[in-house]
Amino acid sequence: MSSQLILNNHIANDEWQLIEPPKAQEEVKKQAGKVVIFKITGEASLNQDQIEKTTFPKSGKIILPIQVLLHHQKALMDRIAKKEIGIWIETHEEINSFIDKIDDINKFSLISVNVRKFADGRIFSIGNMLRMKYKFKNELRAIGDVLRDQLFFLKRSGFNSFLIRKDRDANDAILGLTDFSTPYQGAVDQQKPAWKIIKR
Amino acid sequence: MYKYDTLDQTLVNERVAQYEGQLTRFLNKELTEEEFRPLRLQNGLYIQRHAPMLRVAIPYGLLSSSQLIKLADIADKFDRGYGHFSTRQNIQFNWPKLEDTPKILKELAKVEMHAIQTSGNCIRNITTDQFAGVAPDEIIDPRYLAEIIRQWSTFHPEFALLPRKFKIAITGSSKDRAIVQAHDIGLEIFANNKNEMTVKVWVGGGLGRTPILGSVIKESLSWKHMLTYCEAILRIYNLYGRRDNMYKARIKILVKSLGIEKFKQLVDKEWETIKDGPNTLDELEINRVKAFFSEPNYKSRGTDELSKYTDNKQFSQWLLRCTHKHKKLGYRSVTLSLKSNEQAPGDATSDQMRSVAELAEQYSFGEIRVSHEQNLILADVLEDDLFELWEKAKVQKLTTPNIGLLTDIICCPGGDFCSLANAKSIPIAKSIQDIFDDMDYLHDIGEINLNISGCMNACGHHHVGHIGILGVDKDGSEWYQVTLGGNQGNFASIGKVIGPSFSEEEMPEVIKKIIGTYVSNRHPDENFIDCVSRIGIDPFKKEVYGEKGKK
Incomplete structure (x- = not known):
């Protein structure tokens, strides 16, 4: 079977292993209406028990949930330096809240953002912020419900790596990257709007 | 009005090709109904009670005669000979076949039209005052700004899949005819005390299930920052708007639950990071787009034709109700009522459309506007031509003198x-x-x-x-x-x-x-x-x- 990964406009082999946390024991209740900003959308974050019980191999390239990574950050210093550790964030997680806890985001050679439902457009803002505001320069990967018809927007939002959903053909999905030739507005890949680039 | 250059036309053509591919993949079962849904919606295609409904964009309600003729042709060829003008200044076809929709989009592309983002959870058609550019009380013509916003919002990658639909309206008059306070973002353009173009920004208005009028988020913003400020608002909404309950997903709910002060704080903080960024507007772009909306070749005032008809009661009633003051002496704007009791409000037959296109060509520089009250408007008619126009429009039952009255429903x-x-x-x-x-x-x-x-x-x-x-x-x-x-x-x-x-x-x-x-x-x-x-x-x-x- 060919690879599901599109990296820099080509099908590529995936060298990374995604480390899944154990499932939560109890159902976490939604806190709708509570004015804690990142809770408004209702998703639960990992609980302490899940964070502590997440296990991962001692060597090789692994992608860790951000909270697991923060928990083990000191112990993982060497592996981070060896570019063996990637970050996994969910679209409902607040980047601002953990970015301060990492001294240099570019020590990590990969950040992957998991989109649970393709229609969850938060991933675009997260990509944009990671690139533009936090100046992340390395591989930015979309994982989860990643499909052809969102690739163009993902690319424009700063993603250069796409792990296509298992049941879809990456060779077909890659065509989505070139749906449009010259977009109007400035974004991440092409930062200037059309009117500042070409004479109209 | 705005004319496409190669870039605009290429984007629209690429969209047609993209949609055609998506539809083919859907029909081949390579896309599920759930996956196809947002794609078809962002091309204006609903699955309705009897057939699909296709909503075609009429950016800020402005149409040329040739575009209206094309809409009439589409109504005849792919629908049942009529179309419905909506409160968002668009047109809807109620009876097209699913497999015909790419053909319709191809036809539309030939006259610089499309159905992009007329539905779905994205930035929708920008709406404005139907008398933009001709109203005597206008301070700044908002049409070129609306066109700039249209281009900026078209396929904006960051806001392609918002929690819910997002509507922007813009006005440049002291009297707001664009109901900006009932929009997700409302923009009111005015001249500040240094006579610089300035924007007042409202946020979180909307009708629907929970009607709320917008709150002012920025009293005065330089036009240069119009797009980046909207981006900051949209980013906060995109990140924090609810996605678990579609009835609570509009920006108005977020603004209400945080309070306007807290919301504004978040937006302003985000804006600091993108203010003066690449999407900051400049004179070059403003002037490029503005040039498309320059004044037509107005004639000087002719003889006082109108006084001849003071005894004609029907005409006088129409004159009173269906014509409106114009900034140019000797001119009036005319509303052609789509509210006779013989057809559904906002509906126009293909014959009516062709006839309006012809009237526009003859009397109003070949342009037509659609109002959010669902009527058609000829914005620049010489007073001396009014009687002639009225007689011709009457034949098509477009002269019911009820504009603004109870039956203008x-x-x-x-x-x-x-x-x-x-x-x-x-x-x-x-x-x-x-x-x-x-x-x-x-x-x-x-x-x-x-x-x-x-x-x-x-x-x-x-x-x-x-x-x-x-x-x-x-x-x-x-x-x-x-x-x-x-x-x-x-x-x-x-x-x-x-x-x-x-x-x-x-x-x-x-x-x-x-x-x-x-x-x-x-x-x-x-x-x-x-x-x-x-x-x-x-x-x-x-x-x-x-x-x-x-x-």
């Missing part, structure tokens, strides 16, 4: 077509138009906006109608709830429910009683809405429900 397609609707709305409009067919009486009761929506999605803007009618579902049958005191414009307000809902048969009588209450309580020269504000809704309730205030 704003109405959604309702349960006859729309699968979201709880109740029919077109028959209610017709039954009201039928009993108020005496023009003299209509003129006597004066300006009244009556708006009808078939469900709480409020496509018929019922909340801001002086009289609002909302279709509700009670145990599987259709009922109608009546509100009074809604208003649009600078004094926008949300109407109050007068009491329990009514059956379809009761509705004409209810409206009659409401009007009767107004007539017996009004001061001389007092409009309906002013009378409602003064006396409150109780006298109306009493009349409609009897002494006890109950049915």
